[in-house]
Amino acid sequence: MIVALGYVAEKVDYFEHYKPNYGGAFCFINNLNGLIIFFILPNAVTIIENVTLFILNIVCIVKFIQLRNDDEKTKVKIRFLFKTFLHQQVYFCLL
Numbered sequence: 001m002i003v004a005l006g007y008v009a010e011k012v013d014y015f016e017h018y019k020p021n022y023g024g025a026f027c028f029i030n031n032l033n034g035l036i037i038f039f040i041l042p043n044a045v046t047i048i049e050n051v052t053l054f055i056l057n058i059v060c061i062v063k064f065i066q067l068r069n070d071d072e073k074t075k076v077k078i079r080f081l082f083k084t085f086l087h088q089q090v091y092f093c094l095l
Helices: 002-011 013-018 032-067 072-094
Strands: none
Touching: 002 013, 002 032, 013 032, 032 072
16 A cells, blocks of 8 residues: 555645655665655554554453452453453454
8 A cells, every 4th residue: 555655646736845766876765755654654653553553452461360350340440441452452453
């Protein structure tokens, strides 16, 4: 998707400042604005998303371990946390 958007920006004159200029002096993105928009920004978003999901998973696991041996009311919380954990795992796999 990002490469397709870069290709469109390359071919359309409206995005003159954001053209990636693929394959110019180097076999990569030769424009700083294009580099930021089509390489650094998508990678940064992916890394931030992965770190956030990792922290959420750690929190769910810690809460699950803390509540594991409590009374019946707490077991309902455990089921909820476990379902939340599973939903996060499915979301993470879909990315």
